[in-house]
Amino acid sequence: MIVSRLIGGLGNQMFQYAAGRALAERLGVPFRIDRRAFGDYKTHAFGMACFNAPISDAPSYLVPNMPGEGRFHRIFRRFRPGPLRLYAERTFTFDEQVIGLPDNTYLDGYWQSEKYFGDVAEVIRADFAIRNPPSAANLRWLEQIASTNSVSLHIRRGDYVSTPAAAAFHGTCGIDYYERAVTYLRDVTGLDLVAYVFSDDHDWVAANLKLPGAMYLVRDNDAASNYEDLRLMTACRHHVIANSSFSWWGAWLDGREDSVTVAPLQWFAGNTPDPRDLLPARWVRM
Known part of the structure; x- marks a missing residue:
């Protein structure tokens, strides 16, 4: 059995799940998750239930560093396999x-x-298919996206702006990055692209973002339905991502070989951690 500890926002949970699922797939053994950390984690909720992924929790007696382990559990371990x-x-x-x-x-x-x-990419993409059908509003977005030369564009703000520690560590992508990325995609594809903009700060985007060509700000989803934004991003033909694991997945789940993804060259505000392996080599850094 392989077990992955899950914590963080939805994008982080997806990375943690994918690494463990892939290892279990190679070994031909069961895969389980450990979500106990969400019990006292206030920043984000466990979000994986929105996917088709076969979610199963690891037996508590197998998981290392079990919090609050008492005498009963220590005795119980004598009769069951160790962690x-x-x-x-x-x-x-x-x-x-x-x-x-x-x-x-x-x-x-x-x-x-x-x-x-990456060696089991199709398994991961199948697991991360959204379980439930889209709402009426999101179905209309999907139909519009399918009928246009669409590009998803994600602007991450939230705690990257409001929390000093997160702002110092992550930083944000400037408006000039998005303008250059869309111009690049228009030049390389030769198409009049339509940008579908996703963000956790819609009002700021509406007041500040001006792009060449048509642009739509997708406002129908909130933190509780963020998987709907993920589905809409993946449906787009091309992608401009933020320095965010959420839009990383929005682009990666689009498995079309001729899709073009633009990602920020500066992923973190400082020089550490080293993000060299974070972005697939086929993506354009800008």
Whole structure:
């Protein structure tokens, strides 16, 4: 059995799931998740229930570092198998050892690179198909996206702006980045593109973003239905992502070989962590 610890926003949860699922798939063993950390985590909720992914929780007696373990649990362990072998993330860059880890491993990290799961990409994409049909409003967006030369554009603000520590660590992509990215896509595709803009700060976007060509601001979804935005992003023909794991997945789940994704060259505000393995080589950095 392979177990992945899940924590963070939806994009982070998806990376953690994908790395563990891929390892279990290679080994031909069951895959389980550990979501206990969400019990006292106030920033984000567990969000994976929106997907077709076969979600199963790991048995508590197998999970290492069980919080609040008392005498009963210690006695119980004598009659059941011991905890899994913990493998914690050592660096933000790709760790090749993860690919060859053995059965009975517990993964604790973020694993933000497709190198952990690219060899089973179709399995991951199938798992991350949205379980429920779109709402009426989102169905109208999907129909419009399908009828235009669409490009998804994601502007991440939220805690990247409001929380000093997050702002200092992540930073935000400037308006000039989005303007250059859309101009580049228009030039390289030769098409009159229609931009569909997704954000956690719609009012700021409406007041500040001016793009060449047609632009629509998608306002119908909130944090509780963010998977709807993910589905709409993936439906677009091309992508301009923010320095955000959420829009990373919006672009990656679009498996069309001729789709073009533009990503920010500066992923973090500082020089660390090293994001060299975060962006697929086929994506354009700008």
